[in-house]
Amino acid sequence: MLGEAMVLAMFSGDVWALVFLALMLKIPLIGLGVALWFAIKRHDEIKPEVVPLRSQMALCGYCGTRITVGYDANLLHEQAHRIGTRTGEAVFDVESRLVRESLRQPHHYASEPRYCPGCGDQAVWTPIEPIDLSASGRPRLGQAG
Numbered sequence: 001m002l003g004e005a006m007v008l009a010m011f012s013g014d015v016w017a018l019v020f021l022a023l024m025l026k027i028p029l030i031g032l033g034v035a036l037w038f039a040i041k042r043h044d045e046i047k048p049e050v051v052p053l054r055s056q057m058a059l060c061g062y063c064g065t066r067i068t069v070g071y072d073a074n075l076l077h078e079q080a081h082r083i084g085t086r087t088g089e090a091v092f093d094v095e096s097r098l099v100r101e102s103l104r105q106p107h108h109y110a111s112e113p114r115y116c117p118g119c120g121d122q123a124v125w126t127p128i129e130p131i132d133l134s135a136s137g138r139p140r141l142g143q144a145g
């Protein structure tokens with residue numbers, strides 16, 4: 001008797017409506033999953049190029065005020081690692097402190113300021129390429145005419 005009732009209930013319209021609704025509600029979820037999968041796949045394909053941050057000097061085009069833009073990320077990271085392992089501090093904390101300190105120096109900026117600190121005008125910064133002072137990059141005496 002009981003089994004018969006269950007079979008009947010299974011084939012009643014309410015149950016099928018429930019199954020139908022459950023499937024319908026899953027379609028957006030499947031869509032979301034597919035979208036996520038594509039996003040992850042694309043993210044893997046476009047690997048962001050790791051550009052080591054280096055400080056660079058720039059000159060104001062009007063008054064020649066020299067500023068330093070950015071900081072040597074690799075250098076500070078190594079420094080922070082050394083300090084962190086020695087003092088037991090978290091490397092990330094040390095590094096952020098070092099970055100803050102290096103940017104607090106006079107004429108040091110994280111990015112090029114809009115107005116020149118020297119003349120106060122809207123500045124046009126001319127970047128200066130870093131000079132390679134290592135032995136290989138230095139022209140030898142007597143070689144250059």
Ligand SMILES: [Zn+2]
Pocket residue numbers: 060061062063064065116117118119120121123
């Ligand atoms: Zn200036």
